[in-house]
Amino acid sequence: MVEMTAPQPTDLICDPACGTAGFLVAAGEYLRERHPSLLHDAKLRKHFHEKMFHGYDFDNTMLRIGSMNMLLHGVENPDIRYRDSLAQDHAAAEEAYTLVLANPPFVGSLDYENTAKDLLQIVKTKKTDPAINPRGFPIQPLLSLVREGDAINYGVVQPGNDCDNGVPFIRVGDLIDGRVNHESLKRIDPSIESTYKRSRLRGDEILVSCVGSIGIVALADDSVRDSTLRVRLLACRWLIQPAECSWLRILGRHLFSDISPTSSER
Numbered sequence: 007m008v009e010m011t012a013p014q015p016t017d018l019i020c021d022p023a024c025g026t027a028g029f030l031v032a033a034g035e036y037l038r039e040r041h042p043s044l045l046h047d048a049k050l051r052k053h054f055h056e057k058m059f060h061g062y063d064f065d066n067t068m069l070r071i072g073s074m075n076m077l078l079h080g081v082e083n084p085d086i087r088y089r090d091s092l093a094q095d096h097a098a099a100e101e102a103y104t105l106v107l108a109n110p111p112f113v114g115s116l117d118y119e120n121t122a123k124d125l126l127q128i129v130k131t132k133k134t135d136p137a138i139n140p141r142g143f144p145i146q147p148l149l150s151l152v153r154e155g156d157a158i159n160y161g162v163v164q165p166g167n168d169c170d171n172g173v174p175f176i177r178v179g180d181l182i183d184g185r186v187n188h189e190s191l192k193r194i195d196p197s198i199e200s201t202y203k204r205s206r207l208r209g210d211e212i213l214v215s216c217v218g219s220i221g222i223v224a225l226a227d228d229s230v231r232d233s234t235l236r237v238r239l240l241a242c243r244w245l246i247q248p249a250e251c252s253w254l255r256i257l258g259r260h261l262f263s264d265i266s267p268t269s270s271e272r
Contacts, residue, residue, distance in 0.1 A: 008032045008033050008036045008107065013033045013105055015037060015041050016050070016104075017058060018058060018104045019059055020061070020102075020103040020107075021060070021107050022108055022110075023063060023091060023109070026071045026072050027061050027071075030072075030076060030081075030107070031075055038080075056083045059076065059081055060085040062087060062089035062090075063088070066088065069087065069088060161234060162175070162198065162202045162205055165194045165198060168194075172196060173196055174188075174230065174232075174233035175192045175193055176226070178215045181213060181222050182224075186224055186233075188229070194234065199234050207226050207230055209227060209231040212224075212225060
């Protein structure tokens with residue numbers, strides 16, 4: 007993310023839910039590498055050490071770790087302090103920064119009464135859960151897409167080290183253009199895989215990423231039969247009501263036009 011946003015020596019960078027300040031540290035390292043002359047300019051050096059980095063959190067332990075992290079990475083006086091970034095008290099901070107890097111918490115609660123009014127106009131909730139649906143899009147359980155008696159499978163929690171003679175192991179990063187990239191597959195010890203039989207693929211599954219890069223979809227055809235999954239992936243087989251998941255069939259026609267449809271798709 008830091009490379010994509012390409013911080014500049016004059017930026018004012020903010021992470022409103024900074025935790026251990028990983029984004030701010032990465033931004034600082036990026037600037038040192040890409041703009042090494044900034045620390046030789048007195049004005050830019052002062053800006054870098056005292057005005058550039060702003061990190062807020064309401065977990066005091068995280069704030070202490072974040073401050074230490076920044077100091078250990080050579081930023082002398084970053085603005086790391088206690089703040090509820092969603093509160094009305096800080097609404098005046100709008101447009102105070104030139105770059106925001108953030109990975110907000112996925113699970114938690116907020117102080118509804120003190121939340122900024124403009125945010126409540128978008129969504130009214132006491133949760134930080136991203137699964138909220140402010141626009142009221144129709145929601146259908148994934149389990150309704152599988153044949154009765156079958157299941158949605160998820161993967162291995164702790165895969166261990168790469169094992170040369172192990173079982174192929176599919177991660178989110180192995181899903182490229184709707185297919186499984188065989189060249190990048192790692193392998194896990196068969197003794198670990200045997201405790202996660204539910205994650206073993208049978209062929210003709212649809213793989214869906216459910217953590218991180220949510221919504222990446224790929225087909226697991228017979229070439230990956232008996233491979234296993236990382237916990238961030240779900241696998242479902244046998245769509246029972248194609249008319250209710252037309253988006254999946256459209257995706258299939260676009261990406262897998264050279265693959266014959268399964269019996270359920272026919």
